Amino acid sequence: MCEICEKVKTVDFFPTAKAYLDCLKYIQSLVDSGSFQFESKDCDTDKVKDENGCWIDDVICHVIKCKNCGQCFTCGVVTYRGSGSFRKGK
Ligand SMILES: [Zn+2]
DSSP, X not given: OOTTGGGOOOBSOOSSHHHHHHHHHHHHHHHHTTSEEEEEEXXXXXXXXXXXXXXXXXXXXXXXXXXXXXXXXXXXXXTTTTEEEEEEOO
């Protein structure tokens, strides 16, 4: 962890689908800021739902990495259970 990524706001549990979607926007903003890059992603952050409004998969995962120190953060959800989090680590 460095002074850049220690400011990342992690989420232990998404209470609602909106909280997850808001977190994806936050992740995208971190990448857009230039300080982070995607380590892996199942889809674009604005493509987690298809044109019918359905989740694209049962499990959706986005991992970002701090360009400065290499620390990873993982945002993962299990859509059919409605559980997920944004946490430090892979
Ligand atoms: Zn860092």
